[in-house]
């Protein structure tokens with residue numbers, strides 16, 4: 001399929017060519033035609049798969065088509081809701097990129113910045129508003145935005161909006177939009193909560209799914225390393241310094257953790273910046289900009305702050321801790337391996353984090369080998385507990401990475417020994433002292 005087969009307007013096609021896209025991504029191939037036909041859509045697409053263009057291109061086409069009928073009216077005709085300000089900015093950027101030859105005005109409205117400036121911008125009018133739910137609701141309550149002319153509503157990363165507790169805000173916002181509209185819902189995962197939200201908000205939707213539902217992009221290499229909590233920092237520094245990591249995104253579950261990691265990296269000569277929700281918008285933007293421009297090689301982020309980070313060329317994602325929710329794992333590692341590029345995702349698994357690794361395995365429907373980081377002595381003991389069998393529906397997606405691992409699980413339990421796959425590399429000096437006897441199912445430091 002090519003972009004020309006969609007029948008997008010020439011000006012939009014010029015923009016697509018200008019940004020250098022030649023072939024639609026799978027989600028674009030599936031979503032653009034029904035969206036152009038005016039259908040409501042539930043689209044399941046991983047992050048980094050080109051989902052933004054999948055809704056922005058048909059949205060722009062529709063807005064330019066109806067342009068003649070709109071007169072001087074400048075209340076928004078399209079509204080995109082996103083969970084975070086970073087994602088809102090990213091979507092707004094995509095709208096400007098793809099709409100560069102159109103005379104549509106787009107505006108993003110999110111919290112954490114002065115509301116006064118947004119009042120002014122809203123007074124000037126906008127065809128497209130990209131907003132986070134909380135701030136948008138604020139504007140609605142103050143009467144600074146009128147949603148009664150919205151024709152297209154997009155819920156981007158709907159699963160995350162639900163996770164963040166935006167469901168009530170979304171309901172109120174949707175209540176202020178005409179019923180006669182097109183609604184496009186994009187989500188990395190389609191849970192029962194998403195399905196019930198869709199049932200209330202969408203009208204006879206068509207469902208499109210790009211790729212296997214829970215599978216991260218195939219271009220991402222995934223590694224899981226067993227490492228005790230107190231050695232994670234050593235391992236992080238070692239990994240960054242010895243592997244050729246050009247651009248590293250390190251994830252921490254907490255803001256405090258993100259700050260601590262950044263500080264410790266700095267102390268050990270690795271320049272890093274942190275982004276999380278306790279930092280001001282300006283700090284977050286500056287940090288992101290230094291990282292994007294390659295002035296800083298390491299960005300440390302929390303899950304929420306990292307939503308919407310679209311930096312090309314992130315070579316490595318390192319999960320300093322295992323995310324509590326498998327969906328977060330997919331989102332985290334989706335920051336690398338974007339748009340067909342290869343990437344590497346490394347997860348440090350502490351002895352108390354096995355349960356979260358199991359969740360990821362179940363979610364993806366695939367087992368992972370818990371590896372020993374090259375150079376670390378044999379301490380991987382906890383892999384002897386087999387993962388629960390994936391549900392039938394998930395079994396369809398099983399792509400065993402290692403036959404050894406698969407066969408291992410077929411052996412009688414008593415014969416099982418811990419699995420370790422170690423790549424040959426230089427030992428890490430500091431870690432040599434860290435030891436435990438293989439097969440004892442125990443960590444030395446716990």
Ligand code: AMP
Pocket residue numbers: 020021022023024025028046047048049050051052053310312338339
């Ligand atoms: P998204 O999933 O929308 O965040 O997009 C991920 C990345 O893919 C962004 O950097 C886009 O610019 C890029 N992208 C989107 N569509 C295409 C395409 N058809 N060809 C190449 N790159 C694309």
